[in-house]
Amino acid sequence: DAGITQSPRHKVTETGTPVTLRCHQTENHRYMYWYRQDPGHGLRLIHYSYGVKDTDKGEVSDGYSVSRSKTEDFLLTLESATSSQTSVYFCAISLQGFDGYTFGSGTRLTVV
Amino acid sequence: GENVEQHPSTLSVQEGDSAVIKCTYSDSASNYFPWYKQELGKGPQLIIDIRSNVGEKKDQRIAVTLNKTAKHFSLHITETQPEDSAVYFCASNSGYALNFGKGTSLLVTP
Numbered sequence: 001d002a003g004i005t006q007s008p009r010h011k012v013t014e015t016g017t018p019v020t021l022r023c024h025q026t027e028n029h030r031y032m033y034w035y036r037q038d039p040g041h042g043l044r045l046i047h048y049s050y051g052v053k054d055t056d057k058g059e060v061s062d063g064y065s066v067s068r069s070k071t072e073d074f075l076l077t078l079e080s081a082t083s084s085q086t087s088v089y090f091c092a093i094s095l096q097g098f099d100g101y102t103f104g105s106g107t108r109l110t111v112v
Numbered sequence: 113g114e115n116v117e118q119h120p121s122t123l124s125v126q127e128g129d130s131a132v133i134k135c136t137y138s139d140s141a142s143n144y145f146p147w148y149k150q151e152l153g154k155g156p157q158l159i160i161d162i163r164s165n166v167g168e169k170k171d172q173r174i175a176v177t178l179n180k181t182a183k184h185f186s187l188h189i190t191e192t193q194p195e196d197s198a199v200y201f202c203a204s205n206s207g208y209a210l211n212f213g214k215g216t217s218l219l220v221t222p
Contacts, residue, residue, distance in 0.1 A: 031208060042118075042201060042214035043156070050208055058209065090155055097208035098144060103155030 003027040006091050006104035013111055019078040021107050023091030025071075031094040032074040033101070034058075034066065036087040043090065049074055050097065081111045118202050118213025126221055131189045133216045135202035138183065142204040145178060145185045150199045150215075159200075160187070192220045 005024045013019050023032060033048040035058075045058030047066040055066050063085060065077045078085055088108050092101040117136045125131050137145075143164035148156035162169045162176045162185065169176050173192075178185040185204075189196055197220045203210040 033209060035212075040214065043212040045209050045211070048209050056208075059211075092155075098205040098210050100146075100158060100161070101148075101156075101210060103148075103157070105155050 004091065004093055004102055004104045006089075006107050008107060009105065010108045011110070013081050013109070015082060015111055016080050019081050019109065019111075021076045021089055021091075021109070023074045023076070023093075023104060025074075025093045027093055027095070027102070028071060029093040029095045029102075030071075031097045032068065033092040033094070034064075034074070034076045035090045035092065036060065036085075037090060037106070038087050046076065046089075078109075081109075083111050085109065086111045116202060116204050116211050116213040118216060120216060121214065122217045122219075124219045124221065125192050127192060127194060129192055131187075131192055131196070131218055131220075133187045133200055133202065133218075134184065135186070135204075135213050136182075136184050137204040137211075139204065139206050139211075140183075142206065144205040145176070146203050146210070147174075147176060147187050148201045148203065148212075150201065152198075156201055189218075192218075194220050194222055196220050 003026045007022045034046040035043045044060045049055045049068040067075045091104040115138045146161035149159045150156040173190045175188040199215045202213045
């Protein structure tokens with residue numbers, strides 16, 4: 001998707017290991033979001049950022065932390081991955097907050 | 113988070129027929145209601161949105177209606193085509209973020 005890149009696209013990791021997913025944007029949008037997508041649950045908000053160093057928790061934030069040290073990058077960290085965190089993770093950006101999200105292509109994470 | 117209920121979870125229609133997906137929301141402060149289409153292996157893409165100051169919006173074969181009193185909004189796709197097959201998500205805003213429904217898998221058969 002134009003202006004937003006997620007990395008890696010796929011990752012397999014072991015239970016108990018730390019994992020960091022990266023979202024990079026070139027649009028200079030203020031707002032950035034992390035969602036997870038699971039069958040039967042749709043898209044659920046993990047954390048979001050409304051500016052550099054400004055973040056807030058979403059509906060399913062337990063076990064996740066985020067950081068945003070510059071406008072273009074929003075990192076999602078699983079401090080100690082568990083099998084329940086196996087999911088597809090999507091990053092989204094927005095210029096004005098909730099209005100007109102642009103989603104990345106997603107990261108498929110498998111915790112074994 | 114505030115709930116957004118979406119129905120049906122799956123929908124199968126014949127090419128040329130209409131498809132309707134319905135959502136309800138619970139946050140009275142919500143004033144923005146977008147719809148996203150997700151194709152296999154891709155991120156969701158915005159297809160249409162509506163704000164609380166209007167009751168209906170159209171864009172070619174797609175329309176969205178909003179009933180704020182009942183807290184309902186719906187997506188209508190007319191003259192469906194096989195390329196409309198995808199998962200559709202409704203959403204409503206809560207603070208600076210969107211809450212999404214669980215999705216509707218639409219299959220359009222030739």
